[in-house]
Amino acid sequence: MKTSIKVIISIVFCFFIIILGVGIGSVNIPPSHILKILWSNILNRPLPVDIEANFVSIIWKIRLPRAILAFIVGGALAVSGSVMQSVLKNPLASSYTLGVSSGASVGAGLVMITGFSIPILGKFTLPFVGLLAGLLTVYLAIRFSAKIDKNMENNTIILVGMVFSLFINAMITLMTALSRENLQKLTFWQMGSFSLKEWSDVVVLFPIVVLCITILMKYSKELDIMTFGEEQAMAIGVDTKRVKWILLGLSAALTGSAIAFVGVIGFIDLISPHVVRKIFGASHKLVIPMSMIFGGAFMVVCDLIARTIIPLSELPVGAVTAIIGAPFFGYVYFSRRKVE
Numbered sequence: 001m002k003t004s005i006k007v008i009i010s011i012v013f014c015f016f017i018i019i020l021g022v023g024i025g026s027v028n029i030p031p032s033h034i035l036k037i038l039w040s041n042i043l044n045r046p047l048p049v050d051i052e053a054n055f056v057s058i059i060w061k062i063r064l065p066r067a068i069l070a071f072i073v074g075g076a077l078a079v080s081g082s083v084m085q086s087v088l089k090n091p092l093a094s095s096y097t098l099g100v101s102s103g104a105s106v107g108a109g110l111v112m113i114t115g116f117s118i119p120i121l122g123k124f125t126l127p128f129v130g131l132l133a134g135l136l137t138v139y140l141a142i143r144f145s146a147k148i149d150k151n152m153e154n155n156t157i158i159l160v161g162m163v164f165s166l167f168i169n170a171m172i173t174l175m176t177a178l179s180r181e182n183l184q185k186l187t188f189w190q191m192g193s194f195s196l197k198e199w200s201d202v203v204v205l206f207p208i209v210v211l212c213i214t215i216l217m218k219y220s221k222e223l224d225i226m227t228f229g230e231e232q233a234m235a236i237g238v239d240t241k242r243v244k245w246i247l248l249g250l251s252a253a254l255t256g257s258a259i260a261f262v263g264v265i266g267f268i269d270l271i272s273p274h275v276v277r278k279i280f281g282a283s284h285k286l287v288i289p290m291s292m293i294f295g296g297a298f299m300v301v302c303d304l305i306a307r308t309i310i311p312l313s314e315l316p317v318g319a320v321t322a323i324i325g326a327p328f329f330g331y332v333y334f335s336r337r338k339v340e
Contacts, residue, residue, distance in 0.1 A: 003286065006279060010290060014071075014297045021067040021300040022059060024308060029055055038064075065199045070303040070317075071296035072202065073194075073258040074268050076209045078295020080254040081269025082276065082287050083216060086223045087247050088154045094269040095255035098141050098161035098248070100134040101264045102168035104256055107133025108263075109172060109186055113179045124204060127260035134256030135249075137164060142248055152241055157248075191316030192265035194303050201261055208257045212250050213292060219247060220284035227282065265318045267325020268295050268302075274328075 023029045033051050037059045040047045047056065077095075084093045095101075108130040110116065118125045141164045142157065149156040176186050216223075222243050225233045230240045259265060272295035273287065280286045299317075302324070306317040 003280065007286075007290070010293050014293045017297040017300050018067050018071060021070070021304045022063045024304060025058075025063065026312075027055075027058060029059060034059055061198075065202050066194050066197050066303070067300055069197050069202050069205065069262070070194050070299045072205055072209055073262055073265070073296075074272075074299025074302075075292035075296035076205075076212075076254040076258040077265065077268040077299075078272035078276075078291040079213055079216065079288055080251040080258075081295075082273035082284075082291040083223065083247055083251045084269070085273055086227050086284065086287075087244060087251075088158060089227065089229075090154065090158065091274065092270065093158065095138070095252050096165070096266060096269070097158055098252060099137040099165040099168055100252050100255045101259055101266070102165045102172065103137025104130040104134035104259050105172050105190055105264060106137075106168055106175070107131075108189055108260070109175045109182075112182050112185055112189070113175065127204075127257075130260035131253075131256045134260065135252055137168060138248065138252035138256075140164065142245065146241075152244055188316060189263040190318075192259070192263035192318035192321075193306075193314070193316055194262055195307075195314060197262070205257060205261055209254060212254045212257075213288065216247070216250055217285070217288055219243065220288060223247070223284040224282070263316075263318065265299075265321055267321045267328070268299055271325055271328050272298055 019031050019034055023031055023034050033055060036048050036051055037056055039045065041056070041060055047053075081094045084095055084097070085091055087093075088097075108126055110133075111126045111129050116125065116129070118128065121128050138161075141161045142152075144164075145157045145160045146152050148160075172186075172190075176183060179186070222233070222238050225236055225238055226240065226243070233240050255269070273291050276287055276290045276294050280290050299321075302320045303317050306315040306320045309315065
C-alpha cells in the first residue's frame with residue numbers, strides 16, 4: 001500500500017475516533033447530530049430543529065474540548081517519545097526517563113499544598129509551575145550528564161535521568177505523607193485526568209505543541225542521521241551535542257506542557273512511535289506527524305474507556321494507559337532481547 005494512502009486512512013480513522021469520543025457517554029449522540037452541531041457553531045448558522053438544545057451544551061462545552069485536549073496531549077506525548085527513542089537509540093526511552101513527570105509532579109504538588117497562585121495566570125498557575133519544574137529537572141539532568149561525560153553518551157543521560165527521577169519521586173512521597181489532606185488530589189493528579197477541562201485549556205496548550213512539533217520537523221534529517229549512530233552523524237557534519245540539547249529540550253517541553261495540564265499519563269509515548277514505525281518506516285518526516293495522529297487517537301480512546309467503562313464513575317486515564325501499555329512494554333523489551 002502506498003504511503004499517501006496510509007496517511008489518508010490514518011487521518012480518516014483519527015477523525016472517526018474523535019467523533020466516537022465526542023458522541024459516546026451517559027447520553028449517546030449520533031454522529032450526524034455531532035456534525036450538524038459543529039457546522040452550526042463554527043459557521044454561526046441556525047441549529048437544525050431536529051437537534052435538542054441540551055445536545056449542544058454536551059457536545060460544545062463538555063465533550064468536544066475534552067476530546068480535542070486528549071488528542072493534543074496524546075499527540076504531544078507520542079511525538080516526544082518518538083524523538084527520545086531516536087536521540088537515545090533506545091526503544092524504551094521517553095521523557096519520563098529524564099524525570100519530566102517527576103519534576104512536574106513536584107511543582108504541581110507544591111501548588112496544591114501551598115495554594116500558591118500567580119494573579120495573572122489564575123487557574124493556569126498549576127500547569128505553568130508544573131511545566132517549569134519538569135523542564136528544570138531535565139535541564140539539571142542533562143547539565144549533570146554533560147559535566148560527568150563531555151561526549152554526553154546516551155547511557156550516561158539515561159542513568160542520570162533515572163537517578164534524578166528516583167530522588168524526586170522520594171520527594172513526592174514525602175510531600176504526600178506530610179500533606180494527608182491533599183492526598184486524594186495529589187494521587188489523582190499523578191494518574192492523569194481530562195475531567196472538567198475547558199476550551200481555555202485547549203487554547204493555551206495547542207500553540208505550545210504546534211510550535212515544538214514544527215521545530216522538531218526541521219530537525220527530521222538530523223534525527224534520521226543520528227538513528228544510525230553518533231560517530232556517523234559527526235562524520236557527516238552534525239553537531240550531535242548541540243542537536244541533542246535542542247531535541248531533548250523540545251521533547252521535554254512537549255511532555256512537560258502536556259502533563260502539566262492533565263497530570264501524569266504514561267506509556268502513550270512508548271506505544272505510538274513503535275506502531276507508527278511499523279506502518280510508515282523510520283523516516284522522521286513521517287514518524288513525527290503520524291505519531292501525533294496515532295498518539296492523539298489512542299489517548300481519545302483511553303479517555304473514552306476511562307469515563308464510560310464504569311457507569312456514573314470515572315477512572316484516571318493514566319490507569320487505562322498503564323493497563324494497555326505495561327504488557328506492550330514487556331513485549332518490546334523481551335522481543336528486543338531475543339533479537340540480540
